[in-house]
Amino acid sequence: MARLVILGGGESGVGTAILGLKKGYGIFVSDKGEIKEKYKKVLEHYGIDWEEKAHTEAKILNADVVMKSPGIPDTVPLVLLLKEKGIPVISEIEFAARFTDARIIGITGSNGKTTTTMLTNHILKEGGLSVGMAGNIGDSFAKMVAEKEYGNYVLEISSFQLDGIVDFKPHVAIITNITPDHLDRYDYKFENYVASKFRITENQESDDYLIYDADDEVIVNWLAKHPVKSILMPFSIEKEMGQGAFLKNGEIVLKINNETIKMKESTLALEGKHNVKNTMASSLAAKLVGIRKQTIRECVANFQGAEHRLEKVLKIQHVQYINDSKATNVNATYFALDSMSAPTVWIVGGVDKGNNYKELMPLVREKVKAIICLGSDNSKIVDAFGNVVDLLVETYAMEEAVKVAYKIAERGDTVLLSPACASFDLFKNYEDRGNQFKEAIKNL
Structure with missing residues (x-):
């Protein structure tokens, strides 16, 4: 029986385990972190051997093929060791x-x-x-x-x-x-x-x-x-x-x-x-x-569109609120600002992946009437746009950001959450950030 070892016990790892089992492989799932409860239940339901918080090399290096979760870089020592031994390391889409x-x-x-x-x-x-x-x-x-x-x-x-x-x-x-x-x-x-x-x-x-x-x-x-x-x-x-x-x-x-x-x-x-x-x-x-x-x-x-991607949330007193929490880089936010036709109150900030805000400058000058920063460190945004807009406010929680936006926005304006940054300073992920935005709007 061919041995399939799966590194990472998330969605792609557990899916691969189920498919591998159906195709007659002997399977072992190994995750260096914790495996979520819902995935453990699936592995146990199928009687699949697994471990968490460790990679036991002896149980991994005897694989015929290894499926590596996309979150694990190719440069980690275990992956390099597998490749050195000539064991194929592939992705879930290749296996499936x-x-x-x-x-x-x-x-x-x-x-x-x-x-x-x-x-x-x-x-x-x-x-x-x-x-x-x-x-x-x-x-x-x-x-x-x-x-x-x-x-x-x-x-x-x-x-x-x-x-x-x-x-x-x-x-x-x-x-x-x-x-x-x-x-x-x-x-x-x-x-x-x-x-x-x-x-x-x-x-x-x-x-x-x-x-x-x-x-x-x-x-x-x-x-x-x-x-x-x-x-x-x-x-x-x-x-x-x-x-x-x-x-x-x-x-x-x-x-x-x-x-x-x-x-x-x-x-x-x-x-x-x-x-x-x-x-x-x-x-x-x-x-x-x-x-x-x-x-x-x-x-x-x-077509309805993707949640958290230029998602129209509500219109309150003739102000449109738009959730674009999925914009985790400058390029995505560029698209969002480019598609705004009304004066915009822009909520921006989070964990910066080395952003260069310069390319947003012409759009900010043309479309943005006020900026609300939302992050644990807003210094780069303040430096980039402090002199460009009439009003720039720093906030550290979603509810506060939305309340400030509500005060600033006038009839016919748009309030846009398009952070251009990752979310994990104040939120679990971009979905959590988008959901908190929607919740705060409903509570206005």
Whole structure:
């Protein structure tokens, strides 16, 4: 019996354990931290051997294959030791993909991948396809493959998951954009991070597709130097495309194999230029797997969007409150501010991943009337914008931030939570931050 060792007892680890068990592997799950109670119950239900708060090398180094959770860097001594011994260390998407013949749409990128994944899944489902949505979102891919066979999977895939692939090959790959993020995992070299994202195409063949943002210089320059085998499907809001998607006279135009689909930008459910791009990517993917024009048009008009991503919470006294807690980097906040059409009271701050706020300066000058800092250390934000806006207030709790916003905002304004930072100084995670924001608004 082949031995599968799983490092990390979270969603992807436990999903892989269930699939491995069904496929006849002997399984051992090892987590250096604590395993959550709900996952322990699942492991015990299946009679799977596990340990927490330690890695017992003797029980790990006899593996035939190791699945490593995306949170564990490739540089930890145990992983280096496994590789030295020639034991393959792979990611969950690589393991799970070996046990399904389903068609896969794989979506990666620094920002927009959750929205694009959810919208693509929505269109395929409404179009009558058998489809499962997994990866970085919801259930693990491996657990889905173990429990239900779908004809199609829409997978949100992080660069960490792509680092652990060997043969994984999506029929349709989407790269939404590439901006500096997680550079601590890539020796602080941006090109290593870019190469990691492009691994999504490395096993694609000439009848597969790569959908990408043709306005993103990083992607375009990389493709010029590293040609891929797949058929290119670019999208752009700046220029016309012979094949792919573009914006013309207020319409999104899709051109695929001599077929043209047009959709008015004004009918899209999601607001903002970045969401025009996410919509283009999802629509191209849906068309490539055979969804009808009419279904695509209807779906992009009625889609609800992702929670904590430019989520309209409430309108109070003609002031719109928007929760964009998922904006944990400057690039995501740039998109949010760019899509604001009303004077904006901006709530920003948290744990800074080496942010450069300069690129937000033109948008802040144009759109932001007041800034409310929300973090345990707001000094960088104060230094960056103190002289740019008329009013800047420092707060240290969500309830306080929302009360201040309520006082400042006038009829017709927007209050936007778009922190540009991680959340773990004052909150458990970005969901907790977004939920506290929504709760504080309801208590006004």
